[in-house]
Amino acid sequence: MIVQRLALFDLDNTLVDRSEAFQRWAAGFCAEHDLPEDALAWLLATDRDGSVPRDWFFGEVRQRFGLAASADRLWREYRRRMPELVSCRTGVLSLLTTLRQRGWRIAIVTNGQADNQLGKIRRTGLDEARTGPAS
Known part of the structure; x- marks a missing residue:
């Protein structure tokens, strides 16, 4: 399994x-x-x-x-x-990178307007941290 x-x-x-x-x-x-x-x-x-x-x-x-x-x-x-x-909270990007390196899949959940929320994700670099390749 x-x-x-x-x-x-x-x-x-x-x-x-x-x-x-x-x-x-x-x-x-x-x-x-x-x-x-x-x-x-x-x-x-x-x-x-x-x-x-x-x-x-x-x-x-x-x-x-x-x-x-x-x-x-x-x-x-x-x-x-x-x-x-917007800005990421301290340590968020490094934490997400560490999780990805350890084989975790990461997803962002939000209930806001798509244009606004996607803009925040792109502006802060979360799109790269969430979808970057795991090592």
């Missing part, structure tokens, strides 16, 4: 630091839209660490700050920007 070793990893806040990236996005969003001083804290609290639906979140953002852009447009801009802001 052949036993296959498989490790599944969640993407956001496991392999990549989604919380830090969101905070950076929110700070930039506040500056870009010249939002009031308390806007950053409101965005962070309302985001609930990514646990609320994005369409709802951006509808609330639009309404709260009286933005002219549609919630869909705000969400699209967010999805475009977020992959540029």
